[in-house]
Amino acid sequence: MTAHSDSSAxxxxxxxxxxNDNHGGDMLVRLQAFLDCWIAxxxxxxxxxxxxxxxxxxxxxxxxxxxxxxxxxxxxxCEIRFVEVPREVHERFPHAxxxxxxxxxxxxxxIRRARGRFVLVxxxxxxxSPALMQFLAxxxxxxxxxxxxxRHDIASNLPKDGEVDGILAFCESHVLRxxxxxxxxxxxxAGLPVPVAGDIFAPDAGIRLIRGWHxxxxxxxxxxxxxxxxxxxxxxRPRNAAPRLMLDLEAGPSAGxxxxxxxxxxxxxxxxxxxxxxGRAMVRLHLxxxxxxxRLVLRTRGRGLPLLRDPRILxxxxxxxxxEPAPEWMQAASxxxxxxxxxxxxxxxxxTSDRQIQFAVRPGPGASLRxxxxxxxxxxxxxxxxxxxxxxxxxxxxTLNLSFEGCGSDRQPSAWLLETVCAKPPQDWxxxxxxxxxxxxxxxxxxxxxxxxxxxxxxxxxxxxxRLRAYPEFPVWPMHIDALxxxxxxxxxxxxxxxxxxxxxxxxxxxxxxxxxxxxxxxxLARLEAKGLSEMQYSEFTKWVNQMRRFNAPLIFNLGNWxxxxxxxxxxxxxxxx
Amino acid sequence: VxxxxxWPAVTVSQKPAAIDWMKHLESDSxxxxxxGRPRFLHTNGCSFLLMDRERWLDLRGLPEADYPTExxxxxxxxxxxxxxxxxxxxxxxxxxxxxSRSNPTPAQVDEDLVWLITQMRRLRTPAIVNANAWDxxxxxx
Numbered sequence: 001m002t003a004h005s006d007s008s009a010x011x012x013x014x015x016x017x018x019x020n021d022n023h024g025g026d027m028l029v030r031l032q033a034f035l036d037c038w039i040a041x042x043x044x045x046x047x048x049x050x051x052x053x054x055x056x057x058x059x060x061x062x063x064x065x066x067x068x069x070x071x072x073x074x075x076x077x078c079e080i081r082f083v084e085v086p087r088e089v090h091e092r093f094p095h096a097x098x099x100x101x102x103x104x105x106x107x108x109x110x111i112r113r114a115r116g117r118f119v120l121v122x123x124x125x126x127x128x129s130p131a132l133m134q135f136l137a138x139x140x141x142x143x144x145x146x147x148x149x150x151r152h153d154i155a156s157n158l159p160k161d162g163e164v165d166g167i168l169a170f171c172e173s174h175v176l177r178x179x180x181x182x183x184x185x186x187x188x189x190a191g192l193p194v195p196v197a198g199d200i201f202a203p204d205a206g207i208r209l210i211r212g213w214h215x216x217x218x219x220x221x222x223x224x225x226x227x228x229x230x231x232x233x234x235x236x237r238p239r240n241a242a243p244r245l246m247l248d249l250e251a252g253p254s255a256g257x258x259x260x261x262x263x264x265x266x267x268x269x270x271x272x273x274x275x276x277x278x279g280r281a282m283v284r285l286h287l288x289x290x291x292x293x294x295r296l297v298l299r300t301r302g303r304g305l306p307l308l309r310d311p312r313i314l315x316x317x318x319x320x321x322x323x324e325p326a327p328e329w330m331q332a333a334s335x336x337x338x339x340x341x342x343x344x345x346x347x348x349x350x351x352t353s354d355r356q357i358q359f360a361v362r363p364g365p366g367a368s369l370r371x372x373x374x375x376x377x378x379x380x381x382x383x384x385x386x387x388x389x390x391x392x393x394x395x396x397x398x399t400l401n402l403s404f405e406g407c408g409s410d411r412q413p414s415a416w417l418l419e420t421v422c423a424k425p426p427q428d429w430x431x432x433x434x435x436x437x438x439x440x441x442x443x444x445x446x447x448x449x450x451x452x453x454x455x456x457x458x459x460x461x462x463x464x465x466x467r468l469r470a471y472p473e474f475p476v477w478p479m480h481i482d483a484l485x486x487x488x489x490x491x492x493x494x495x496x497x498x499x500x501x502x503x504x505x506x507x508x509x510x511x512x513x514x515x516x517x518x519x520x521x522x523x524x525l526a527r528l529e530a531k532g533l534s535e536m537q538y539s540e541f542t543k544w545v546n547q548m549r550r551f552n553a554p555l556i557f558n559l560g561n562w563x564x565x566x567x568x569x570x571x572x573x574x575x576x577x578x
Numbered sequence: 579v580x581x582x583x584x585w586p587a588v589t590v591s592q593k594p595a596a597i598d599w600m601k602h603l604e605s606d607s608x609x610x611x612x613x614g615r616p617r618f619l620h621t622n623g624c625s626f627l628l629m630d631r632e633r634w635l636d637l638r639g640l641p642e643a644d645y646p647t648e649x650x651x652x653x654x655x656x657x658x659x660x661x662x663x664x665x666x667x668x669x670x671x672x673x674x675x676x677x678s679r680s681n682p683t684p685a686q687v688d689e690d691l692v693w694l695i696t697q698m699r700r701l702r703t704p705a706i707v708n709a710n711a712w713d714x715x716x717x718x719x
Contacts, residue, residue, distance in 0.1 A: 444644070467709055474701050492709035534608060540697075547690060551643035556706040559661055560636045 011048040013116030016124045017106030020062040024510035030125035033158055037127045040164040042078040045137035050079040052110040056101045057090035071574050080574035083113055094475035098531040103478045104471040111470045112563030120459040125508040127171055132503040143461035146489045149499040151179040151453035156509040171506040181450035182228050183215045198223050201321040206236035224319040229300055236293040241323030243287040248320035250280035253429035254313045255302035265297040275418035279426035288415035306437045306446035311545045313448045362395040369396055439550055446549045450498050451483035457505045472557035477528055477535035487545050488554035609700055616699040620667050624651030626674050637661050641707035649691045656695050661704040
């Protein structure tokens with residue numbers, strides 16, 4: 001019987017894998033938080049669901065998980081099932097002593113036995129935000145779609161009382177880092193990504209990168225960040241800066257020989273300025289002078305060609321962001337520091353706008369104005385016109401109106417402008433690490449997917465999981481395997497949808513040797529080496545992705561009996577009402 | 579070396595090896611250990627492939643991919659091998675005949691294909707290319 005024909009089947013199955021071995025420390029506390037938050041929120045939003053816990057190779061000296069956890073009197077509309085993979089079955093797999101829980105195969109066991117129309121595969125230390133639970137309850141999920149989202153890591157000191165709303169509030173206010181598509185970033189107290197030392201802008205530039213910026217990379221000569229098709233940044237223009245931001249930009253290897261198009265978008269999605277870019281150039285972004293802070297999106301359109309050694313699509317890199325200094329007279333708070341001499345009147349700029357400059361001329365103490373001479377000169381210093389005026393009294397206000405003659409457009413002039421100032425020597429991409437894939441021009445479909453922390457949230461229709469035969473069941477340490485599945489899904493024609501804030505998954509921080517964290521990477525590798533285990537290297541993962549791109553088809557590594565499909569496994573259920 | 583009576587095998591002289599294979603392969607030692615002793619399959623003229631129907635379904639048929647046909651046949655043979663299929667080469671006088679081409683294209687080594695076979699050997703896993711739904715109902719449920 002398929003899930004579709006079973007009217008009692010839940011809408012959504014949630015699959016996790018575990019064993020009662022305190023993996024990562026405080027495992028039961030984290031698992032309890034996951035269960036409590038899911039069950040309470042499923043009830044709150046009316047989400048018909050089941051949680052399938054695959055208990056792999058239970059330790060003989062410990063109780064079963066179902067016996068060590070607290071259960072509500074009534075968990076409806078959520079059912080909780082425990083599927084056990086006994087030690088005898090585990091021991092049939094390679095490295096049975098070194099890998100006590102085959103994470104991917106265990107998850108496949110759960111997917112295989114899930115009854116929901118959709119199946120979310122996650123981990124035991126994940127908490128979903130209310131907005132995400134509400135979205136799931138609205139039954140707007142679609143087959144043929146792989147749902148992904150950013151992971152927010154939170155501190156491990158959860159509120160002691162275990163009250164669900166308290167945990168959810170804690171999650172929102174204790175985010176340590178975010179794993180977005182473009183990489184992991186630490187957040188400051190305001191929830192903004194923390195700039196790194198030697199970033200592409202100075203620490204006092206008043207710039208904060210929000211999303212779409214890859215981690216800083218360095219060559220012998222430059223520090224730079226690759227930019228996603230959409231990058232977002234905040235700016236607060238320093239007092240001594242002109243409203244002009246100099247950008248050191250370079251079209252990336254994925255652009256091929258064609259120029260890329262840059263669009264500057266405001267927070268309402270309105271296009272402010274556009275420009276084309278070939279090679280590397282200094283590009284000046286002109287902002288309205290009255291604007292001192294804001295949030296901008298830089299959108300890049302390029303050919304998006306795939307690379308040989310990097311699964312990313314790299315159309316643009318940003319090597320620098322720097323404000324042009326304002327002339328001294330614009331930096332002065334009130335009276336400019338420069339004048340024609342003692343006793344002569346001081347000049348104060350009152351405002352500048354698109355086509356108007358206003359300034360005040362004020363005589364010194366005890367002095368008075370009798371007349372003013374004014375020259376307007378071009379860039380060569382030649383006088384374009386001269387004006388003089390006799391006057392008397394104290395402060396005198398002068399307004400300089402500018403008008404220009406042009407043709408071809410009736411559009412309102414904009415203060416926003418992306419202006420290419422000068423070209424710079426470009427990188428020789430074909431001879432670099434970031435060379436194109438040799439078949440790049442004939443590869444019809446290539447995308448850089450959101451695979452960061454994808455073991456914590458991957459959601460597809462059950463039929464799609466079956467079509468792809470779920471995760472590869474490789475007999476190695478499960479690194480990049482879940483990401484490989486995402487690419488198989490994409491090359492099978494499944495569309496990636498990234499759910500956005502306030503839809504979130506929170507991951508409860510734990511011991512660094514368990515699972516991947518930037519800080520724990522060295523210890524993790526040492527542990528694998530000591531156990532004689534191999535894992536898929538990132539370079540190998542990239543090659544698998546390239547194979548799928550070249551085939552324009554997925555790669556599936558399991559036979560029809562995936563997920564221990566031939567086994568009858570013991571199962572226990574937590575009753576709806578205890 | 580054991581030899582049949584009357585067929586002695588004698589080492590006449592030692593010559594230095596042209597390639598020190600152990601040193602040459604040192605950097606790949608872990609992969610070689612994982613691979614073990616792999617089978618080299620008969621993938622020449624793969625236009626004769628015979629297998630039981632259930633296996634064809636489990637392996638989802640021949641790969642449907644943007645790739646040269648001759649390589650897809652080879653890929654499929656190794657996929658079948660790592661899917662648990664035993665290769666049996668039928669011997670003379672069992673033959674298939676094919677009209678000879680006037681200008682047969684010499685076989686090229688495709689680095690991607692070699693890499694795929696190496697990975698299948700290392701992971702002892704088939705690499706199936708098709709995700710079409712044609713077999714889902716019959717094979718997976």
